[in-house]
Every structure is written in C-alpha cells, then in structure tokens.
Amino acid sequence: MRNKHSMFSKLYIGLLTISMISFQVINLRAQEKHTFNFEEALEIAKQNSPDIQQARFSLERSQENLNAQEASLKSRFGLFLEPFSYDKRSEFNTFFSQWNTTETKIYSGTLSISQPVIWTDGVFSINNRFGWLDSKSEFGGTDQTFSNNLYLSYEQPIFTYNRTKMGLDEVELDLENASLNYQLRELQLAKTVASLRFDW
Numbered sequence: 001m002r003n004k005h006s007m008f009s010k011l012y013i014g015l016l017t018i019s020m021i022s023f024q025v026i027n028l029r030a031q032e033k034h035t036f037n038f039e040e041a042l043e044i045a046k047q048n049s050p051d052i053q054q055a056r057f058s059l060e061r062s063q064e065n066l067n068a069q070e071a072s073l074k075s076r077f078g079l080f081l082e083p084f085s086y087d088k089r090s091e092f093n094t095f096f097s098q099w100n101t102t103e104t105k106i107y108s109g110t111l112s113i114s115q116p117v118i119w120t121d122g123v124f125s126i127n128n129r130f131g132w133l134d135s136k137s138e139f140g141g142t143d144q145t146f147s148n149n150l151y152l153s154y155e156q157p158i159f160t161y162n163r164t165k166m167g168l169d170e171v172e173l174d175l176e177n178a179s180l181n182y183q184l185r186e187l188q189l190a191k192t193v194a195s196l197r198f199d200w
Contacts, residue, residue, distance in 0.1 A: 042193050049189055055182040062175040069171045073116050073164070081109040082131075093139065105134040121164045122156040 046052045085106040093100045108131030115124050128150045135143040157163075 038194070041196075042190055045189055045193050046186070049185075051185050052182075052189060055178070055185045059175075059178040059182045062171070062178040066171045066175050069168055073118055073168070076114045078112045078114070079109065080112070083107060098138075100137060100139050102138075103136045107132040116164060118164050118168065119162075120156060121160075121162040122154060125153045125155070127151055127153060 085104075085108070087104045087106075088101070090099050090101045092098075108129065110127060110129045112125055112127045114126075116122075117124060128148065130148045131146070133143070133145045133147065137143075
C-alpha cells in the first residue's frame, strides 16, 4: 500500500515538475517575442503616434500640391471642334431688285499648344485654325473652300504681380515647412522612446 502511495506521489511530483518547466519555457518564449530593439520600437511608435501620422499626412499633401503646381506649368494641348455650323439668310439686292438667298455650311476646329512662362506670368501659344466652307448663293453659285490659319499668340498680364512664380514659391515653402515639422516630430519621438530605457 505504501509502495502504491509512494509511486503516485512520485508521479504527481514528476507531472508537476514537467508542468512548471513547460510554463517557464512558454514564458521565456513570450518574453522573447516581446523583446524589441530600438529601431523596431521606434517604428511601432511611429505607426501609433497621432502626431507623426498628422505630420506625415501634411507632408504628403504638400508634396501633392507641389506636383500639381509643377504639372500646371507644363505644355497644354487643346483641340476645339465646331463640327457643324449652318447659316441661311435672304438679302434684297438693290442692283437687281431681287432677293438673294445664301446658304452656308461651316466645319471648323482649332488646335492649340500653350506654354505658361514662369518668369513673366505670361502664356505663349501656337494655334492652328482649320475649316471647310460650303456656300451656295443664287447670284454667286456654289463656293467650296478649305482654310488653314497658323498663328502665334502671347498673353501677358500687366500691372500685377507674378502669380505663377508666387504660387510655386508658396507650395515649395509649404513643403519645406512640412518636411522640417515631420523631421522634428521624428526626433521628439525618438527621444521619448530612448528615454524609456529599455534593454535594446
């Protein structure tokens, strides 16, 4: 009877020992999983910091504003079409003392390439206007002609400041301020994480 009791006691102690060892191993593994170096802890802090997220959003917004401003300074292509224009009118001819009816059909369009000039706030353009004219008149008969007119133009505002240059400078300064603010937030966060004195 004592041998059975002793055997059960040893079995109980053995199971208890195994359970304690397993618990310690699991605890050590859990501790290993939650051990971070400084870079990892800083990255986690960045992902969860409202100040860093707001500064990053402001930086991205400023960058997109600059991209949009620079894109507006590139050459612009435009095609304006007037597929069909119809005009019919009757006029009294005093020389022949008769009414003259004129019927006109016009197909036209304009192709333009414009380039903003940042130094002067002006716009330089190359324009090509083309069209087809089909005209019928009782006195003049039928007239069908094709026209093509290529010309240059330049628009220059006067008595005003250079809005193009000022707008570009404004978004560039905004991006610079957003970048400095983001770097400052990063340094403050790094200082806070380092002050926690974890065993990196």
